[in-house]
Amino acid sequence: MWVRDHLDGLWSDEDFVAWYPRDGRPGLSPAQLATVSVLQFLLNLSDRQAAEAVRCRIDFKYALDLDLDDPGFHHSVLTDFRDRLAEDDRADRLLGLALERMKAAGLVRERGRQRTDSTNVLAAVRDLTRLELITEAIRATLEELAREDPSVLDALVDEQWAKRYGRPVRLVSQPSRPVGRLKDAGQDAFALLTLLRGRARGRHAEGLRQIFLQNFVPDSRGAVRPRSDDDGFPPGRLRIVPPTISRPAGDAGATNDGPAT
Structure with a gap:
């Protein structure tokens, strides 16, 4: 609110003109999406939680x-916008621009030290969103198997699995061990998919397989780690978002092909 009162926002849509094609249809305001990304990091919110806020x-x-x-807007828009932020050094330039404007407005002390490395911001928001996604995908797959073939789960599911996946995931604003929990959830997903190998997969199980491949990398020993920028990610428009969340009415055009004019 302080920044809004003094600066009328950190960015304007004109700062993002080079990010979008000139012939793209009008979409969501990129200045607003950038501000949402900052608030996500400050409050430890996943994409879904940020869109709800x-x-x-x-x-x-x-x-x-x-x-x-x-x-x-629909929370999947933030994934595509983060892909644009991660290209070249756009996010660092954007944070540098905001810092210059805050200094000029007297919001930042002279000779102070401010971090303008965007890597930790993007990674933190992405990991929280991935944790919510993979946890919900595992839960949906377990429920599907419990309806269709519950005997399959006898060799895998125990009391700890019931605690982790027994109800729809709702991350708190300050989740504990998000990186460690993401790795553990990836290992659980790998174990579940290994159990289903050679069997006919239902809709949620197939979704879990695709989500796992998009977000994790297993090694030859069966250890799983979250996928990193070095491994590469599919484009935001091709990534799977939580299947239990529907798009709000009137949001069919929220793919953000171009900046708002």
Whole structure:
């Protein structure tokens, strides 16, 4: 709110003109999406939680200069926007631009030290979103198997699995061990998919397989680690988002082909 009062926002849509084709259809405001990305990092929110905050929280609407009845956007938009941020050194230049404007407005002390490395910001937000996604995918697959062939789960599911996946995932704003939990969930997904190898897979099990391949890398010994930038990610528009979350009404055009004009 302080930044909004003094600067009318950290960025304007004109700062993002080079990121989008000139003939793209008008989409969501990239300046607003960039601000949401910052708030995500500060509050430890997944993409889904951030999109929900935009729809429901007055402080988010104030920071983004939105009307109180603004419906917001679908959370999958943030994945595609993060892909654009990660290209070249766009995110670092963007943070540098915001820092210059905050200094000029007297919001940052002279001779102070500010971090402008965007890598940790993007990685933290992405890992939290991936943790929510893989946990929900495992839960949906377990429920599918419990309906269709519960005997398959006897060799794998125990009390700890029931605690981790017995209810829909809802991450708190300050989740403990998000990186370690992401690795553990990936290992659980690998064990579940190994159990299903050679069997006919249902819709949720096939979704889990694709989500696993998009977000984790197993080695020859069966150890699993989260996929990194060096391994590569599929484009945001091709990644799977949580299957239990539906797109809000009127949001069919939220693919953000071009900046708002």
